[in-house]
Amino acid sequence: QVQLVESGGGLVQAGGSLRLSCAASGRTFSIYAMGWFRQAPGKEREFVAAISWSGGRTYYADSVKGRFTISRDNAKNTVYLQMNSLKPEDTAVYYCAADRVPNRFDYRYLEVWGQGTLVTVSS
Numbered sequence: 001q002v003q004l005v006e007s008g009g010g011l012v013q014a015g016g017s018l019r020l021s022c023a024a025s026g027r028t029f030s031i032y033a034m035g036w037f038r039q040a041p042g043k044e045r046e047f048v049a050a051i052s053w054s055g056g057r058t059y060y061a062d063s064v065k066g067r068f069t070i071s072r073d074n075a076k077n078t079v080y081l082q083m084n085s086l087k088p089e090d091t092a093v094y095y096c097a098a099d100r101v102p103n104r105f106d107y108r109y110l111e112v113w114g115q116g117t118l119v120t121v122s123s
Contacts, residue, residue, distance in 0.1 A: 001027075002113055003024070003025045004098060005022065005115070006020060006114045007021050007117055008117060009093075009117030009119045010118075011122065012120070013121070014087055014088055014121055014122065014123050015086065016121070018119060019082050020036070020094055020119070021079075022034070022114060023077060023078050025077065029074055029077040030054075030074035031053050031102035031103055032102055033051065033053055033104060033110065034050070034051055034097065034098050034099075034110075035047070035048070035050035035051065035070070035079075035096075035107055035110040036050075036081045036094055036095065037094070037112055038093065039092055040092040041091075041092075045095070045112070047110075048060070048081070049061065049064065049069075050070065050105070050107040052105040053105070054074075055071065055072045057105055059105075083119070088123045089121075090119060090121050091121045092119060093117065093118050094116060094117050094119055095114050095115075097110040097111055097113065097114075098111065
């Protein structure tokens with residue numbers, strides 16, 4: 001069973017930046033794809049970004065492409081989400097996600113395991 005703990009959320013002004021972190025434990029980190037989802041108030045959870053087990057491939061939702069960057073450090077069992085040029089519509093709880101199956105890269109198979117970290121972007 002994987003455990004994922006997100007951190008790095010907070011309040012930021014529009015145009016600002018934040019970096020989220022997700023620390024993983026409980027299984028071998030480096031063979032699983034990871035990703036981020038978010039859920040804004042009153043809305044359904046949506047996919048944000050995904051990264052392959054090696055970090056060589058990434059995939060983004062159109063709404064964040066060019067502003068957000070997902071990365072991972074397999075030595076630290078951590079995945080990151082660098083968020084730049086933040087907009088009020090990025091306000092949401094951000095969740096870390098992982099695949100159950102190793103060596104697969106398809107964001108549709110990512111499952112949320114973390115408790116989330118709140119990002120609030122003020123206008």
